Amino acid sequence: MASIVERPKSDGSVTYQVRWREGGGRVGQGGETENFSDRNSAEQFKLLVNAHGQHWPPGWVRGQGFVEEPAAPGDQPFVDWALRYVSRLTGIDERTRDDYEREIRLHLSLVTHTTHSGLVVPPTICNVTADDVTNWVRTEEEGLPDPDDPSKWSRRKADPKSIRTRHGLMFSIFQAAVEADPPLRTKNPCKGTRLPRIDDHIEEEMCFLEREEYTRVRTEITDPDAGDLTDWLVGSGTRWGEATALQVRDLNLNSETPTATITRAWKKGKKGSGTSMYLGPPKTRKGRRVLRLTPTQVAMLRRRTAGLSPEDFVFRTGAGKVWQHANFYNRKWRPAVEAATAKGLTKRVRIHDLRHTHVAWLIAARIPLPAIQIRLGHESISTTVDRYGHLVHALDDEISAAVEVALSIVPVQPGLRMVSGG
Missing domain, CATH: 1.10.150 (DNA polymerase; domain 1)
Known part of the structure; x- marks a missing residue:
């Protein structure tokens, strides 16, 4: 360990010399020293030497102290x-x-x-x-x-x-x-x-609704326009901005394989621009995707789009306007959740949790994660795995059985020897 030795000078002043062996070994490169004019500085340096394993502190120049590297050309705050x-x-x-x-x-x-x-x-x-x-x-x-x-x-x-x-x-x-x-x-x-x-982090945990729990909330949404949008969100897994940007021209309802194409989403305008929302591309490149529709969804979409022009929005308020998130949340969603909570719902569910619930239902139905990735529009499968991989427990029995078969060894009867085929 480093030590301090006082060395009196002829003029009556004192030099405080910090001594240590490089690396701390008994046998090494010999003793190292550094001199100081005051005890406090010597004590501080001693602590640095000890903290760095009996080595010179990085950046310290003997006799000068810490010397910072000169600023690099082009450096700036x-x-x-x-x-x-x-x-x-x-x-x-x-x-x-x-x-x-x-x-x-x-x-x-x-x-x-x-x-x-x-x-x-x-x-x-x-x-x-x-x-x-x-x-x-x-x-x-x-x-x-x-x-x-x-x-x-x-x-x-x-x-x-x-x-x-x-x-x-x-x-x-x-x-x-x-x-x-x-x-x-x-x-x-x-x-x-x-x-x-x-x-x-616990506070931001995703919430997944069982079908019975979703029904509790959905029953409290009596506005048919809000109800259709809610059913679409949980049944398609689309984001709010994608669902409310869906237009009639994005639907193909007369094919044997009816689909909805996600090509746009609502975006927040830049502050001070005078535009609060505008239509832009989905969140990711793979956000442009085609969703296969169920017969129930086709019937609902046909009912909603009857008589509309191609560029009309599919999901609108009773007054025919585009849904605003705050309006839907405050007037439709929150009152429904509060009413369902009063009747026994124990989960605090957000609108975006309908997307998570959609995934949970797919996983429960044993839909593989790569297919879910495509349906959600995730850019990478790792995003899907990181967010929802912990839900993949429905196949535990099949996985255990497969591992059991793979590790099973056919016992060899005494006196017999294994013969390779061919």
């Missing part, structure tokens, strides 16, 4: 670079760009850089380290209590899914710096970050 990166992204709608910019200002701006000497300084696109990113994750996880009232929050804890989403944006920002010409960084500090598990 992290937030400035991040906003510039987002402003130049292509292939995204303006609402998404607006959301990215908000995440940068409210959350990614919390990133700081800690120097070798422990000094916290503003981050730049070049000086942020993997440790800085880890510290940011902890900041997001822990939140910030209100100093005047510990029961309140100045900044609430972020849930694991939000942290992962923001970390993904941060990863892309730093990767752009790595791939810049000339490169501003040699590696991405977000690589290898240990992120919180999404399934550690």
Whole structure:
């Protein structure tokens, strides 16, 4: 362990010398020393040496202390670079760009850089380290209590899914710096970050309704237009924005295999643009999909589309207007759920849980996950597996039986030997 030796000088002052053996071994490269003019600085350095296993602290230059690397050419404040990166992204709608910019200002701006000497300084696109990113994750996880009232929050804890989403944006920002010409960084500090598990978070758990539970809620929706939309959501697994954007021309009801084609969805307009919602493509590329319809769905859709023009929306209010999410939730959905709860429903179900319920019913019917992925419009099978894989228990008996057969060994009678065929 490092020690401190006082060395008096001829002028009456004292030098405090920190001594240790490199690596801490009895036999090694010999003793190492560093001198200080005050005891406190020597004590601090001693702690650093001990913390680093009897090695020189990284970044420390003998006789000079911690020396930060000079700023790289082209370096700039992290937030400035991040906003510039987002402003130049292509292939995204303006609402998404607006959301990215908000995440940068409210959350990614919390990133700081800690120097070798422990000094916290503003981050730049070049000086942020993997440790800085880890510290940011902890900041997001822990939140910030209100100093005047510990029961309140100045900044609430972020849930694991939000942290992962923001970390993904941060990863892309730093990767752009790595791939810049000339490169501003040699590696991405977000690589290898240990992120919180999404399934550690309980509050955002999906809700799955049994058929009897769905019937309880559905019975309370007496408006026929709202009821048709509710049945479509749970029977098709489409997202709210996709269902309410469905038009007559998207339906093929006279074929032997009737279908509905999902080609568009409602999108939120950019703040300040004067447009609250607009029609755009589905959430993912594979969101463009064709859904096979049941006879019950065909009958309902024929009833709803009789006399309508090709570009009319299929699901509309009694006044013939497009459904607004807030209007449907506050006037139809929430009252129905509250009434069903008063009569014994024990689950707190959201509108989007109808999509989850649709999947649960398919899995219970032993529909394979790849088919469910296509029906939902998930970009990757991993999304489907991550969200719904834990529900695949209906095939447990078949899986156990298959494993039993595979591991069964036909006993060989004594005196007989196995003969290969051929």
